[in-house]
Amino acid sequence: MNDFAITIEGLEKYYGSFKALHGVNLKVKRGEILGFLGPNGAGKTTTIRCILDHIRPQKGSIKVFGMNPQAKPHVVHQFTGYLPGELRLEDNFRVEQQLRYFSQLRGNQLEWSFVEELAKRLHLDLSRTIKNLSSGNKQKVGIVQALMHKPDLLLLDEPTAGLDPLMQQEVYRLLREAQSAGTTVFFSSHILSEVETLAERVAIIRDGVIIEKSTPNQLTRMAIRRVKISFLEPTDMAFFQAIDGVTGVSSRNGEEVIIQVEGDLDRLIKTLAAHPVKDLETTSHSLEEIFLKYYESDQEEGR
Amino acid sequence: MLVELRYTLRRYRGQIIGWGLGLTLYSLLMVSMYSDLAKIDFGALLEYYPQEMLAFFGDSFQAISSPHGYMDLYFFGYMTIIVGIFAVSSGAKLIVKDEEDGLMDLVLAYPKSRSEIFWGRVFGYIVTLMLILFISWLSWVLPSGSAGMGLTAGELLRPFWGLLAQLLLFGSFALLLSMIVPASRLASMITSGLLVANYLAIGLSNINQDLQNIVKYTPLHIYQGGYAILGINWDWLLIISMGVLLFLLLAWWRFLYRDVRVAGEGGWKLKDIFSLRK
Numbered sequence: 151m152n153d154f155a156i157t158i159e160g161l162e163k164y165y166g167s168f169k170a171l172h173g174v175n176l177k178v179k180r181g182e183i184l185g186f187l188g189p190n191g192a193g194k195t196t197t198i199r200c201i202l203d204h205i206r207p208q209k210g211s212i213k214v215f216g217m218n219p220q221a222k223p224h225v226v227h228q229f230t231g232y233l234p235g236e237l238r239l240e241d242n243f244r245v246e247q248q249l250r251y252f253s254q255l256r257g258n259q260l261e262w263s264f265v266e267e268l269a270k271r272l273h274l275d276l277s278r279t280i281k282n283l284s285s286g287n288k289q290k291v292g293i294v295q296a297l298m299h300k301p302d303l304l305l306l307d308e309p310t311a312g313l314d315p316l317m318q319q320e321v322y323r324l325l326r327e328a329q330s331a332g333t334t335v336f337f338s339s340h341i342l343s344e345v346e347t348l349a350e351r352v353a354i355i356r357d358g359v360i361i362e363k364s365t366p367n368q369l370t371r372m373a374i375r376r377v378k379i380s381f382l383e384p385t386d387m388a389f390f391q392a393i394d395g396v397t398g399v400s401s402r403n404g405e406e407v408i409i410q411v412e413g414d415l416d417r418l419i420k421t422l423a424a425h426p427v428k429d430l431e432t433t434s435h436s437l438e439e440i441f442l443k444y445y446e447s448d449q450e451e452g453r
Numbered sequence: 454m455l456v457e458l459r460y461t462l463r464r465y466r467g468q469i470i471g472w473g474l475g476l477t478l479y480s481l482l483m484v485s486m487y488s489d490l491a492k493i494d495f496g497a498l499l500e501y502y503p504q505e506m507l508a509f510f511g512d513s514f515q516a517i518s519s520p521h522g523y524m525d526l527y528f529f530g531y532m533t534i535i536v537g538i539f540a541v542s543s544g545a546k547l548i549v550k551d552e553e554d555g556l557m558d559l560v561l562a563y564p565k566s567r568s569e570i571f572w573g574r575v576f577g578y579i580v581t582l583m584l585i586l587f588i589s590w591l592s593w594v595l596p597s598g599s600a601g602m603g604l605t606a607g608e609l610l611r612p613f614w615g616l617l618a619q620l621l622l623f624g625s626f627a628l629l630l631s632m633i634v635p636a637s638r639l640a641s642m643i644t645s646g647l648l649v650a651n652y653l654a655i656g657l658s659n660i661n662q663d664l665q666n667i668v669k670y671t672p673l674h675i676y677q678g679g680y681a682i683l684g685i686n687w688d689w690l691l692i693i694s695m696g697v698l699l700f701l702l703l704a705w706w707r708f709l710y711r712d713v714r715v716a717g718e719g720g721w722k723l724k725d726i727f728s729l730r731k
Binding site: 199202204205206223224225227228230232234236237238239240242251252254255256257292295305 | 456460464554555556558559560561562563564565566712713
């Protein structure tokens with residue numbers, strides 16, 4: 151049995167002369183929750199649409215549970231649940247009509263009681279007309295249609311967009327339950343706290359290339375920490391600049407120093423032991439700051 | 454495919470009722486006026502009309518007191534334009550509007566092939582047009598006896614086949630064009646322009662002989678209108694039907710092998726327009 155739900159190798163996609171994907175390589179393990187991060191236009195949606203065979207890459211290959219979606223798209227779609235980033239529904243339908251239509255597209259093989267259960271948990275009124283729903287409630291319809299057939303793979307493009315915090319928590323619970331039942335979840339998001347709480351692994355895409363694949367914890371550990379040290383007397387900064395992992399040192403008067411350290415603080419602490427320290431303060435970075443670091447370097451390179 | 458057919462019909466429910474009702478009211482009005490108009494001596498009246506105007510409407514003015522001439526002049530002559538605008542607009546939107554709105558992105562993620570989606574919607578569209586014309590046909594058939602038209606239901610049905618074929622021809626062309634140009638609205642606009650231009654050119658060709666050489670290659674040149682009551686020109690109907698089939702097959706092929714659009718995609722570069730999925 152294939153250990154990977156999704157295997158992407160060397161994926162390249164052009165829109166006219168614009169190259170959207172520059173050789174994406176990514177593997178998503180069966181049963182894991184993978185958060186797919188990246189700034190706008192980085193290639194998240196393009197990657198998801200290639201997986202679904204809505205668009206075709208010029209180079210590279212995709213396998214979903216060992217199957218090529220280009221050869222058998224509707225077979226892949228049978229066990230996939232998809233929530234698009236910009237969800238559009240039939241305005242004049244009632245919610246139930248819309249979901250029954252989606253159910254018919256799946257051959258009416260799902261349990262309607264499960265649809266009702268999902269709607270109840272998300273406080274979604276099935277009798278309302280789509281055009282009268284708020285964007286958050288429309289998003290709930292999107293979530294229900296993605297989950298209603300208990301798929302093996304969930305492809306979710308910003309799943310909690312427009313939802314209030316309580317509903318976001320309920321969606322996280324639903325996704326964790328789906329994972330417990332064996333579903334693989336591949337979701338893109340801009341909400342870093344969401345990725346931190348939900349994802350087991352994170353892949354960061356920038357300019358159509360995966361630039362980082364890790365766990366949220368590893369990413370946080372890899373982060374640059376900021377250490378603020380107050381000395382009892384002026385101290386020579388050259389000592390600290392020579393330490394492995396130190397990426398920057400700044401000082402106001404030699405008594406108060408801010409040091410940026412990548413990785414652990416062991417060497418810094420040992421070096422500090424030789425100096426009279428009055429106070430020490432460290433700031434740990436959240437995933438959001440790490441993401442911004444990647445994003446900022448993207449912008450700097452673009453300048 | 455049946456799911457998409459039913460879905461398309463449900464979407465067009467309002468259009469079927471609206472267009473059916475509108476055409477019914479118009480047809481009833483025209484039928485009720487027939488017996489009075491038939492009594493008028495049109496020969497004397499037409500002598501006062503400008504020759505150019507009479508020429509524009511072709512033979513229908515001369516045959517206005519006959520059922521086929523009357524129906525041609527007051528109904529079938531310009532139903533290609535009236536219902537044609539609906540047929541063109543719906544054809545252009547049939548698939549691509551949902552792509553532009555983002556709904557197709559979701560629908561195609563379901564386990565239905567693109568062919569099932571395409572043909573389900575096309576058949577739904579054809580049935581919609583047939584239902585609208587059927588309602589209109591009923592509104593001619595039911596009162597025609599009392600109005601003294603002296604036509605059977607079968608005779609009254611004949612011109613509707615020609616009208617349906619023309620509507621499908623322009624509608625399927627709009628569908629094909631929507632798969633090529635960047636927006637469904639543009640496809641609708643171009644096809645509507647061609648339809649109106651063809652209609653005007655047919656009329657003007659009766660005045661300007663030079664236009665005859667051009668219009669003989671256009672679809673409305675082989676449209677019988679009300680004259681089909683006297684007998685269907687099967688060759689013409691076959692040619693139009695072949696055209697419909699060709700446009701539908703090309704549109705289907707294009708839909709199968711191109712990237713699904715989302716709003717904002719598409720462009721005017723030739724290589725973008727004709728690019729296909731490998």
